[in-house]
Amino acid sequence: MERYDLIVIGAGPAGLSAAIEAASAGMSVVVYDENSRPGGQLFKQIHKFFGSREHKAKERGFRIGEKLLAEANDLGVKVMLSSTVLGVYENREITVMTASQVNHVKASSIIIATGASENMLPFKGWTLPGVIGAGAAQTMMNLHGVRPGKRVLMIGSGNVGLVVGYQIMQAGCTLAAVVDASPTIGGYGVHAAKIARTGLPFYTSHTIKEAHGSDRVEAATIVEVDKSWNPVPGSEKRIEIDTICIAVGLKPMSQLAAMAGCVMEENPLKGGVVPVCDEFGETSLAGVFVAGDVAGIEEASSAMIQGKIAGAASALRMGCISEDIFKSKCTEYRRSLEQLREGMFAHKNRGKPKESTDEGFKLSQSLLQRGFVADVEISHYPGVPPAEKRARGIVPVIECTQNIPCDPCQDACRKGCIKVGTTITKLPEIDAAVECTGCGMCVVSCPGQAIFLINECVEGDFANVSIPYEFHPLPNKGDKGIALSRSGEYLGEAEVISVVTSRASDETSMLTMRVCGELSMKARFFRAN
Amino acid sequence: MTKKIIRSKSPNTFTELPDDWIIICRCEEITKGEIRRAVYEGMSTPNEIKRYLRAGMGLCQGQTCSHLIRFIVARELGIPALEVPAPTSRAPARPVEMGVLANDGLKLQAVVN
Numbered sequence: 001m002e003r004y005d006l007i008v009i010g011a012g013p014a015g016l017s018a019a020i021e022a023a024s025a026g027m028s029v030v031v032y033d034e035n036s037r038p039g040g041q042l043f044k045q046i047h048k049f050f051g052s053r054e055h056k057a058k059e060r061g062f063r064i065g066e067k068l069l070a071e072a073n074d075l076g077v078k079v080m081l082s083s084t085v086l087g088v089y090e091n092r093e094i095t096v097m098t099a100s101q102v103n104h105v106k107a108s109s110i111i112i113a114t115g116a117s118e119n120m121l122p123f124k125g126w127t128l129p130g131v132i133g134a135g136a137a138q139t140m141m142n143l144h145g146v147r148p149g150k151r152v153l154m155i156g157s158g159n160v161g162l163v164v165g166y167q168i169m170q171a172g173c174t175l176a177a178v179v180d181a182s183p184t185i186g187g188y189g190v191h192a193a194k195i196a197r198t199g200l201p202f203y204t205s206h207t208i209k210e211a212h213g214s215d216r217v218e219a220a221t222i223v224e225v226d227k228s229w230n231p232v233p234g235s236e237k238r239i240e241i242d243t244i245c246i247a248v249g250l251k252p253m254s255q256l257a258a259m260a261g262c263v264m265e266e267n268p269l270k271g272g273v274v275p276v277c278d279e280f281g282e283t284s285l286a287g288v289f290v291a292g293d294v295a296g297i298e299e300a301s302s303a304m305i306q307g308k309i310a311g312a313a314s315a316l317r318m319g320c321i322s323e324d325i326f327k328s329k330c331t332e333y334r335r336s337l338e339q340l341r342e343g344m345f346a347h348k349n350r351g352k353p354k355e356s357t358d359e360g361f362k363l364s365q366s367l368l369q370r371g372f373v374a375d376v377e378i379s380h381y382p383g384v385p386p387a388e389k390r391a392r393g394i395v396p397v398i399e400c401t402q403n404i405p406c407d408p409c410q411d412a413c414r415k416g417c418i419k420v421g422t423t424i425t426k427l428p429e430i431d432a433a434v435e436c437t438g439c440g441m442c443v444v445s446c447p448g449q450a451i452f453l454i455n456e457c458v459e460g461d462f463a464n465v466s467i468p469y470e471f472h473p474l475p476n477k478g479d480k481g482i483a484l485s486r487s488g489e490y491l492g493e494a495e496v497i498s499v500v501t502s503r504a505s506d507e508t509s510m511l512t513m514r515v516c517g518e519l520s521m522k523a524r525f526f527r528a529n
Numbered sequence: 530m531t532k533k534i535i536r537s538k539s540p541n542t543f544t545e546l547p548d549d550w551i552i553i554c555r556c557e558e559i560t561k562g563e564i565r566r567a568v569y570e571g572m573s574t575p576n577e578i579k580r581y582l583r584a585g586m587g588l589c590q591g592q593t594c595s596h597l598i599r600f601i602v603a604r605e606l607g608i609p610a611l612e613v614p615a616p617t618s619r620a621p622a623r624p625v626e627m628g629v630l631a632n633d634g635l636k637l638q639a640v641v642n
Contacts, residue, residue: 122551
């Protein structure tokens with residue numbers, strides 16, 4: 001029987017963070033993961049994270065995964081891949097299958113960090129080839145370099161649907177539409193805005209009625225639903241697509257905790273059945289902890305902190321750290337975790353009707369329903385400098401209009417032009433007294449791609465608009481094309497003045513286009529001819 | 530919710546619905562109609578339906594369909610889905626070949642073709 005101080009089940013953000021924390025305290029740690037690659041969801045996340053620097057904001061998920069893995073290896077953590085934990089038994093004994101062998105392993109503590117699985121939505125034709133989960137499409141594209149299809153319909157407008165939808169575009173597929181039965185878009189407004197500006201239509205208050213095709217998906221019929229989720233007769237719309245991605249939520253994969261004998265509870269806010277646990281993640285079984293999505297669906301940033309807390313708790317249990325050190329660590333970790341659990345999309349604020357931001361700015365209903373802030377609404381927000389300031393020279397325009405915990409823009413500007421403050425859910429403000437140098441660091445740092453540079457002082461009746469750009473092929477200086485509005489509508493001709501990609505920006509390019517002067521506050525996307 | 534309470538809420542008559550032919554358990558290809566009929570025949574929890582129909586016993590071990598089965602059962606019985614118990618989880622957590630289970634605890638010296 002193999003013995004370790006700590007067994008971690010799952011080598012994702014929570015599991016690796018827990019292993020690192022425990023190994024730092026001197027514990028012998030083994031991590032088992034059923035996949036052939038470690039990192040859990042992190043290696044599929046090619047987008048930049050939100051939060052603050054301590055939450056690894058502005059870093060792409062897969063880079064965070066690489067760092068965690070390296071740190072774990074440096075600390076001597078044993079990471080066993082293609083190793084499936086089959087069961088968790090009494091006295092913290094597990095059986096784990098690697099290749100054709102089943103081993104029994106025991107530890108003083110077990111941390112279950114097995115993550116979540118995708119929910120499914122049955123509809124007529126859902127068993128046709130071409131219907132897959134959004135997470136599966138993401139794995140296919142980002143890990144294996146395979147396009148799921150040519151024309152994709154996304155069902156579900158939560159963050160998974162929006163982020164994967166954008167990545168589907170980045171992979172060179174066409175995203176035909178995003179559908180959600182709810183009257184409002186479920187995910188962050190900035191994620192919706194990224195795809196709305198390319199012309200992508202959102203169908204809120206719609207659901208999928210049927211997928212058509214003989215050997216595979218060839219088209220889908222969507223239908224409007226009323227307030228009681230009943231289909232509205234006569235509102236059917238047919239969309240020609242070959243792939244349907246389902247993004248209707250995640251549920252914790254808590255089977256190991258249940259079979260171990262943990263007291264379980266069903267909590268819709270957490271996404272399903274989870275073990276009852278204390279603030280350190282310890283379940284009803286002494287020495288058995290949970291961390292990450294398995295304890296309640298949140299996100300990778302929260303999973304990493306929960307992993308650290310559980311890792312520290314297991315170290316305390318073995319006497320590897322003192323009570324005092326444990327208390328101070330946990331106070332710090334909890335503070336960091338609570339920062340992420342604030343804002344418009346926090347669990348505690350779910351279901352509350354939202355009219356305005358915490359500061360009192362009116363929320364854009366157009367953003368909530370159609371994915372873009374309307375032209376008449378945009379000037380109201382604190383990140384948009386007034387017309388007089390815009391007329392004097394180059395300025396940043398921050399179209400960040402919802403309270404979410406995020407502040408990398410604040411650190412991006414060397415001159416201190418952008419202010420968020422210590423409450424990171426606050427909307428960013430532009431300091432009118434600071435002169436912008438036009439370096440563009442803010443543009444490429446914003447994980448929501450919501451920052452633009454506008455220069456209305458250009459010769460002739462022109463304006464230069466600089467946008468963040470993450471598509472291939474990258475346009476070149478001199479390319480002619482068209483400028484699109486926030487809703488993806490044609491505005492006018494545009495010419496590329498420059499395309500800048502710096503190492504500091506980590507593959508986010510800044511594309512500057514010249515448009516008619518009157519379009520400076522409207523043009524937000526470029527499409528080459 | 531105890532079995533007694535669930536059984537007291539038995540449904541009245543089975544009527545076919547137009548979407549009964551939709552497959553719910555993809556691994557074992559079990560339709561919504563078969564699950565609804567099972568409820569009328571007295572199976573009122575995912576555990577029972579699993580044993581009765583094999584829904585949830587395939588490769589994915591109910592990861593896709595357990596939730597969907599609970600919703601269907603809840604709808605037939607007219608109770609909130611939260612009151613339908615979740616299926617029991619047992620080892621092995623993933624499908625295992627019998628030959629591999631037989632190797633439990635043995636240290637294999639070489640890979641045998």
